Structures are given as structure tokens and as C-alpha cells.
Amino acid sequence: MATIGLDRLYYAKITEDDNGDETYDTPMPLAKAISAELSVELAEATLYADDGAAEIVKEFKSGTLTLGIDDIGVAAAGDLTGATIDDNHVLISTSEDGGAPVAIGFRAQKANGKYRYFWLYRVKFGIPATNLATKGDSITFSTPTIEGTVLRRNKLDGQGKHPWKAEVNEGDEGVTQAIINGWYSEVYEPTFAASGGSGE
Template sequence: MATIGLDKLYYATITDDENGEEIYGTPTQMAKAISAELSVELAEATLYADDGAAEIVKEFKNGTISLGVDDIGSSTAAALTGVTVDKNNVMVSNSEDGGDPVAVGFRAKKSNGKYKYYWLYRVKFGIPATNLATKGDSITFSTPTIEGTVLRRNKPDTSGKHPWKAEVTEGDKDVPASVISSWYAEVYEPDYTV
């Protein structure tokens, strides 16, 4: 079903434990969402045998997320890109900046009024793009866009795999209401228990 909206854009900081596996902080609202564009790159290999394709393997390699937002405040910019905020709350960008990866969550409204929820488990953001224009005969809003590389997480889930994304549609059969109601309380952890 088609989506007709986008909102509730959150991020969660990531710290690594002694094994290099992710520990997610409490989700924090990033900004008001304008757009989100996710593209995925696959690693692909084909084994040929007996004059034809015998096996084909396609695995997630990485992805790119481009987020259009209303504004990125200084604390969010510091968490996402590593910029420094000085004692006067001025953001200072340095050539050595490079923020730590974060988890990113958001939801998209569907035409039936329900939502599709997402968590991207590990995103490394670059410096936000800025587009500015002078005010002419009409008013045009200029908003920042921030692009990040989506990676699989280091921490395996309970099935031993390394997820890169979780998504669920509100109202789908057998989806517990608690999954939806707690989506932004913490980064979703896959549950394969029976």
C-alpha cells in the first residue's frame, strides 16, 4: 500500500561494548522530517556450471539514506556528524570531524491511516548539505539535507545474523500492539523466541 506521509524521525546513539557490539542509547527526536530516501547496494555473485547459472548470491552490502529535515540543532549535529559546539553554543566544523554511527528510526503514514515503522541499525552521517537562496518575488523554504551510509550492525541478533533494518506495519496480523507502542522507547531488538 502506498505511503502518504513521513514523521517521527529519531536517532539513538551507539556505544560499543567490550566485544565491539552495539549498545543503543535512548531514542531522541532528530528533527521534523520532510523526506527520506533509502537506496541499497548489494554484493552479488553468480556461479556458472554446466553452461548456465547454477547459484546466485545477493547480500546486503550497504545503503544510503538521504534525509530532508526542517532544521538540525547543535546537539543533534554534534551527535550525528561530530561537529564541536563551543561554550557559546556555536557549531564549529573541523576537518577532523566524523561523527559516530547512530540508529535511525522513523515512520511513514499509509493511505489507510496506519503507519509503517522503521529502524536502521547503524548509520554513519556526513556533513549536512545547505541550500540557500535569496528571497525574490515569492518565498522559498531552504532546508538542510543530511546523507548517511547505512551499515549492518556488528551485534548479531538471536538468530546469529547481523540486521541492518527492521520494519513493521501497524495493524498487520499477529503484530503485537506493544511493538508499535514501544517503537520509540528503545531501538527495536529482533525476537525469534517461540
């Protein structure tokens, strides 16, 4: 079903243990969302045998998340880009900046009034782009955009795989209201029933 809206943009800082496995801080609002564009790059390989394609493998490699936002506060800018806040509460960006990855959550309204919820588990952002224009005969809003690279998570899920995105539709069969209500209280952790198999 098509989506018609976008809101509730949140981020959560990541802490890694000695193995690189992520734990997430409590999610915090990032900014008011205007747009979100997610493009995905796949690693692809084709095995040829008997003069034809015998096997094709496509795996998630990375993605790009471009967010249009109303404004990014100094604290969020520091968390996402590695910029620092000086003693006068001025945000200072340096050539050595490099923000740590964060998790990004948001939701998009569907035509039926319910929402599709997302968590991207590991996104590394660059410096926000700023667009400015002088005031003319008409009012033009200049809003920042911020672009991040979406990566897979280091921590394995219950199937021994590296997730990069969690997505759920409100109202789908089997989706409890508790999942929807708690979507922004913590970054969603995949849950799989224990089994002796490989999960395939």
C-alpha cells in the same frame, strides 16, 4: 501498500563493547522530517556450472539514507557529524570531524491511515548540506539535507545474522500494540524463538 507521509524522525546514539556489539541509548527526536530516501547496494555473486547459473547469492552490502529535514539542532548535529559546540554554544565543524554511527527511526503513513515503522540500526552521517537563496518575489523554503551510509549491525541477532533494518506495519496480523507503542522508547531488538536449527 503505498505510503503518503513521513514523520517522527528519531536517532539513538550507539555504544560498542569490546567485541563491537552495539547497545543503544534512549532514542531522541532528530528533526521534523520532510523526506527520506533509502537506496541499497547489494554484493552479488553468481556461480556458473554446466553452462548456466547454478547459484546466485545477493547480500546486503551497504545503503545510503538521504534525509530532508526542517532543521537540525546543534546537539543533534554534534551527535551525528562529530562537530563540537564551543563555550558560546556555537557549532564548530572541522576538517577532522567524523561522527559516530547512530540508529535512525521514523514512520511513514499508509493510505489506510496506519503507519509503517522503521529502525536502521547503524547509519554514519556526513556534514548536512545547506541550500540558501536570497528572498525574491515568492517565498522559497531552504531546508538542509543530510546523507548517511547505512551499515549492518555488528551484533548478531537470534539467528546468527547481522540485521541492518527493522520494519513493521501497524495493524498487520501478529503485530501487538505494545510493539507499536514502544517503537520510540528504545531501538527495536529482534526476537526469535529459541531453536536447535540455524534459523533457515
